[in-house]
Amino acid sequence: MTTFPRLAAFALLAGLVAACSSGSGGGYVAAGNGRQNAAPLTVEQLSAKVGCEPKMQVDAADIRTGYCKTPDGEFFVSTFTTQAGKDAWMDAAPEYNPHLVGTLWTVLSSRQVLDLLKERLGGDLHLTDHRTKQMRTVD
Template sequence: MRLTRPMLAAAAAALLLAGCGSGGGDDKAAAVPETASGSLEHLAAEVGCTPTIQIDADELRQASCRKSKADGKFILATFATDRGQREWINGAKDYGGHYLVGRKWVAVGETTKTVSALRATLGGDVEEGQDHSAHSGSH
C-alpha cells in the first residue's frame, strides 16, 4: 500500500480528534533517558503495552496502545524515513495533540501526563500541536 501525504494527515487527524482534551502534567523534574529506538513492537514492549495495529505499510506502521487506565491511551507510529516522520508530524499538529518524538517514531498522547509518562521510559522530545481549547466549535 502506498500512503500519500493526505492519507497520513487524515489518519493523524482521525486519531487526534478522539483525544482533543488537554491534561495537566509537567515533565521538567523527571530525568529523561536516552531516546529509545527499534520497531513498533519493541517500543510498545518498552512501555509495557500490547499494540493494536491500525496501519501496516512500508512507510508507516501505526498502532493504538494503553499502558493502564491511569496512564491513558496513546498512538505509537514508526516511520521508514525521517522525512516521512516530519511530514506526518507537521500534518498532524494542525489537529492538536501531545507528541513524543524519537528517531523515526512518534507517540501521540491524549494528555501531557500520558506523554510525560512515556518520556520517562522512551526518552525523546515533546512537541505540542495547535491548542484548540481557545477555539469555539467542535472537535
C-alpha cells in the same frame, strides 16, 4: 480519556500520510541510542518498553501505527522508515495534541500520558503546532 475519538481519527491521518509519502525502504538511522547503522525501534519494541502489546492500525511500507492502552493511558505509537516520512507526518499532525518524538518514531496522546511515557521512552515532547516550525520541546 477524552481525546480518544480525536486520536482514532488521527490514526486514519497516519494512513493517508503513508499513502502520500514517497520514502523508500532505506534510510534507517540510529534509534536514539547514538549508534550508527542501528535498526530503528519498531512499534512493537517501543510499546513493549511501556508494557503494551499494540493493536496495529496502520501497517504500510513507510509508516506503522499501533494503538496501546495501559494503566498510564491510551496512545498511538508510529514508526517511519525515513526522516522524510516522519517529517510529512509531523507536518500533518494536529496542533491540539502534544507528541513525544524520537528517531523515526512518534507517540500521540495527552500531555499527562506523554509525561509518563517519556520516562521510559525518552524523546522530545512537542507541545505546539508543528506547522509553525516554532515547536517548544520539554526535557
